[in-house]
Amino acid sequence: MFLKDLRTQVLEANLELVRRGLVLYTFGNASGIDREQNLIVIKPSGVDYDELKPEHMVVTDIHGTVVEGNLKPSSDLDTHTLLYREFPSIGAVVHTHSEFATSFAQAGMYIPALGTTHADYFYGPVPVTPPLTDAAIGGRYVHETGLAIVNYFRQHKIDPLAVPACLVNGHAPFCWGKDAQDAAHNAVVLEAVAKMAYNTLTLKPNSEGVSQALLDRHYFRKHGPSATYGQGQ
Numbered sequence: 001m002f003l004k005d006l007r008t009q010v011l012e013a014n015l016e017l018v019r020r021g022l023v024l025y026t027f028g029n030a031s032g033i034d035r036e037q038n039l040i041v042i043k044p045s046g047v048d049y050d051e052l053k054p055e056h057m058v059v060t061d062i063h064g065t066v067v068e069g070n071l072k073p074s075s076d077l078d079t080h081t082l083l084y085r086e087f088p089s090i091g092a093v094v095h096t097h098s099e100f101a102t103s104f105a106q107a108g109m110y111i112p113a114l115g116t117t118h119a120d121y122f123y124g125p126v127p128v129t130p131p132l133t134d135a136a137i138g139g140r141y142v143h144e145t146g147l148a149i150v151n152y153f154r155q156h157k158i159d160p161l162a163v164p165a166c167l168v169n170g171h172a173p174f175c176w177g178k179d180a181q182d183a184a185h186n187a188v189v190l191e192a193v194a195k196m197a198y199n200t201l202t203l204k205p206n207s208e209g210v211s212q213a214l215l216d217r218h219y220f221r222k223h224g225p226s227a228t229y230g231q232g233q
């Protein structure tokens with residue numbers, strides 16, 4: 001892929017977050033990776049979305065060293081780079097402070113799979129990390145944020161493409177996907193699912209999750225070799 005195209009895709013993903021009401025002011029960022037060149041394109045830090053142009057995107061290597069661009073990269077860069085290094089199947093990362101997903105993160109609560117909307121996108125609960133320790137917060141905080149996500153997925157043997165999101169305890173969600181459009185789409189769906197889960201748990205605090213059969217039925221209808229949703233097989 002040409003870097004020019006990745007810049008445009010990443011810009012579009014950032015703008016999609018605004019269109020869908022997932023970010024206020026500059027509370028968020030999206031990035032994408034070119035796996036052949038191992039180059040990451042990410043939103044510049046603190047730049048208003050309505051001023052953003054493809055040429056403002058910052059290009060870094062997989063360790064976060066800037067290789068193109070005059071602006072400072074997103075302050076969340078080290079979380080994005082860690083996710084790219086540790087989850088080789090992903091092609092883009094999105095971070096928002098969307099209201100309902102962030103409320104779960106602030107409460108230190110995972111989002112249970114309560115219905116088929118959730119099961120269509122996330123093969124199981126959307127996890128929440130343990131709280132970061134004071135040492136992690138005082139150290140390489142942004143890197144540690146990524147590490148908290150990666151460690152959780154490893155410990156619980158979760159495939160990052162089967163559950164393309166994680167809530168960072170006391171902070172907010174990070175989502176990802178196969179490309180920038182897919183990652184932004186997952187962030188939009190995560191917020192919808194978080195809102196429904198909040199409403200469901202308010203109406204019925206001890207709501208049970210979907211059965212394994214319903215989770216399987218809905219998830220695999222849209223994902224994997226036997227997917228039949230839409231105009232597929």
Ligand SMILES: O=C(CO)[C@@H](O)[C@@H](O)COP(=O)(O)O
Binds near residue numbers: 028044073074095
């Ligand atoms: O998480 C936070 C702040 O809590 C950041 O993602 C947010 O302010 C966006 O920062 P950047 O403008 O990407 O540096």
